[in-house]
């Protein structure tokens with residue numbers, strides 16, 4: 290008989306999800322939640338801070354053709370990490386090679402926030418989630434901020450006062466924490 294114990298936690302554990310052959314550091318539950326949030330809140334622009342190999346960016350770029358007006362943007366400080374499948378693809382240009390905390394990274398975000406179609410959702414997933422969330426919440430007038438690695442690297446106490454938390458049926462069982470900036 291199959292031992293199902295390991296599978297009970299798999300959808301909630303990070304990594305090991307390779308829809309396009311590029312690793313994604315999210316669980317299936319989190320990927321499902323991200324797509325649910327995109328459709329629920331009619332997100333037109335999705336920003337990923339810290340793409341790693343580009344697996345999530347590739348997956349989200351593929352839905353640009355099916356979700357009217359939807360666009361993906363990512364930033365990665367160490368572009369050598371980006372997977373060869375992403376490097377060879379038309380989606381590679383959607384990832385900006387830069388340090389989010391440096392001037393060019395901040396300008397990259399500001400230009401997206403100003404020029405992109407709303408609503409915008411920003412996934413904070415690089416080295417310092419509380420600081421990324423804080424910066425995004427200050428620069429964003431209206432939109433959604435999603436932090437990864439809740440409650441390990443991002444805690445309720447890290448939520449900026451200028452945001453409100455949003456509960457969603459897909460979020461329990463993931464390590465995503467959703468906030469809204471503005472009304």
Ligand SMILES: C[S@@+](CC[C@H](N)C(=O)[O-])C[C@H]1O[C@@H](n2cnc3c(N)ncnc32)[C@H](O)[C@@H]1O
Nearest residue numbers: 313314339340341345365366388389414415416
């Ligand atoms: C946990 S991984 C991201 C996983 C990815 N979001 C996914 O879902 O597959 C964090 C990434 O953030 C990148 N990173 C760390 N500091 C950064 C910075 N200051 N600016 C941009 N990227 C950064 C790291 O190189 C690493 O690839």
